[in-house]
Amino acid sequence: MFRKLLPVVLALFGLISGLGAGLLFRPHPEMIEIDTSNEEGESDATHAHHNQETSVEGTNPAFEYVKLNNQFVIPNLEEGRVASMVVLTLSLETKQGLRESIYAREPKLRDAFLQVLFDHANTGGFQGNFTSSSSMTALRRALLEVAHKTLGPDVNDVLLLDIVRQDFD
Template sequence: MIKKLLPILLAVVGLGAGVGGGLMLRPAPEVVSIDPCGDTGTAETGDAHVIATADAHGEDGHGEGAPAASAYEYVKLNNQFVIPDLEGGRVISMIVLSLSLEAKTGSRENIYAREPKLRDAFLQVLFDHANTGGFKGAFTDSSTMNSLRQALLEVAQKILGPEINDVLVIDIVRQDIG
């Protein structure tokens, strides 16, 4: 009996040690900051990509009488969006998008708490965009993408309020079905 349980027990212990070691040794995400001059710097702190926007009154954003710099964090939505593109009732292509939100620093938990409602609203905007032909032809044209981003931003701000500054399309792929 012990001879049969020993390999299983060793496998479970080894698996647990491997997962624990992997979690402990993973690198911290990079934080990228950009000053008004366009210089970038990186630091390994925090859990979000942060852009600090400095005011024009001083290099560090704290010039005389200047307001403190405002900071945004980028919150990547957990799963991709998959949108069918229909023509004559048939699926002619599938569009896969990854989205991130540019939000005021500290908004991450609120965004993730409201993510199901946000995803539902984003899907409705994406389906409407597909139904009006937004993913046909040159679907990555800047005017087409800007109108899509604007529609997504309006919905995000309706759900989450003014803490959302922008919606970013991180990845977009169209797979035509032949």
Template sequence: MGKLLPVIIAVVGLLAGAGAGFFLRPAPEPEVMAEGEAGEDAAQTAGTPTAKPAADGKADAERDFIKLNNQFVIPVVRNGRVASLVVMSLSIEVTTGSTELVFKNEPKLRDAFLQVMFDHANAGGFDGAFTETGTMTMLRRALLEAADQVIGARARDILITDIVRQDA
């Protein structure tokens, strides 16, 4: 029985990892229709940029990167006191032609981003090894959802260009 226990633990761990990978996999990429296949949908979405895979060399021409003007300062509170400060700089990847919309809505975007970052800090997201891939991915997704609520589906990705934590 003592020799069987490590094998059982390994199998259970493997199955748990496979299950987590299955349920946490990224959403499938939207299919790009050929010009002849579009039909009635083409008339409804005329003028709306379509997403193309990044492997295509033309993908760069369909997006803009907008650096938000000021940094974000997020306090990390422990036991009712500010234990550290996190300073971040963000850029937003948007569809081409959305630059003016982003700058027009920048105060709303900053407010939404700050709320997401405060929630992330309160949940312990900036404690310990806060730059781990999983932690940063969760933060980027939450920031992208906040951007989608403010400017719609024009936001494609959030880029964290700088991040620093200063412990008190």
């Protein structure tokens, strides 16, 4: 009887301790301080718009980021066999308001991106030190070029969010 209860008790203990740790270490919501002082006599709407534009340094409010729905899985071949798999997650930096248009044309964009990624893999781009600056720059440039051909000049950049290579022995 005890042997049958032991796995259940251990599972409950793990569940309860995991829940407790999750609650203990969860991030607390940051308090947002709103500056209502208006030293230059600007209207509140102008002041709020100015704060909105400069709230996050290094970002341009004229652009939005569109994450492509699925990852890209690229086989890396050596002597006709799959030696490794590369998984990438891509996002596009585009002008505001193009999200729906991009998602509507995503199948064509994914096809073009896959061709670039397969070409990169076939030329050895995912072998050795595949995350070197020169290799990643060449890949980004090729992806941006095909994004411009597919979606037009409204795409500002192609961002590599995640890249993982799983080698097989």
